[in-house]
Amino acid sequence: MRIDVLTLFPAMFGQVLTASILARATERGFVTYHVHNIRDWAHSKHGKVDDRPFGGGPGMVMMCQPLHDAVMAIEAQDGRAATRILLTPQGERLGQARVERLAESPRLLLIAGHYEGVDERVIQELEPLELSVGDYVLSGGEIPAMLLIDTVVRLIPGVLGHKDSTAEDSFAAREPQGRRLLEGPHYTRPQVWKGRRAPEVLLAGDHQAVNEWRKSMMIERTRQRRPDLLNTGLVT
Secondary structure, three states: OEEEEEEOOHHHHHHHHOOHHHHHHHHOOOOEEEEEEHHHHOOOOOOOOEEOOOOOOOOOEEOHHHHHHHHHHHHOOOOOOOEEEEEEEEEEEOOHHHHHHHOOOOEEEEEEOEOOEEOHHHHHHHOOEEEEOOOOOOOEOHHHHHHHHHHHHOOOOOOOOOOOOOOOOOOOOEOOOOOEOOOOOOOOOOOEEOOEEOOHHHOOOOHHHHHHHHHHHHHHHHHHHOHHHHOOOOOO
């Protein structure tokens, strides 16, 4: 997979993309990252890419032409069709189902908006998928872009090593009815810590019993913490 990021602050991505799982994904050849400064396509010598909003009001608005030119030039660098994504609080709330579909794409092109927003006309022209990471406002789309990259890359087959590594993640694991569940609790050595003992079922070596216990814990934790995830049908 190729991931392009269009941003006004490319330096923000350096540490994130060169550490941990995201770095290993590139080292193993599963993904390449390309971070671009939108100012490189500005038409003014000072790299101006924003202006005051028509009608007045606070803040600045990102201009159409630099962003449009950047997208066109960057997409031309690779023959694979890119899924254009604009990170915006006005977009579809990002969920695991969407992430799973994006992980199957050969190429993502992420637009990290900034300032008060992006001129609506270039959004209409580019028709990106608009995604939000939550019902709150950040200073820009850079952190949401990093979040999206992390959620997608870890789902690319082979990135985490074991094919079942993501199978029981929160929101990834499902019931037969298709409802997504939260991940259950985990335990490791020592068996007893501050008087708290790890569940005996995990120590007995009965793999079927372990699987049944884990499934029951996932349902119970979901029932306790995110009952809305179980409201799509009868809870069994």
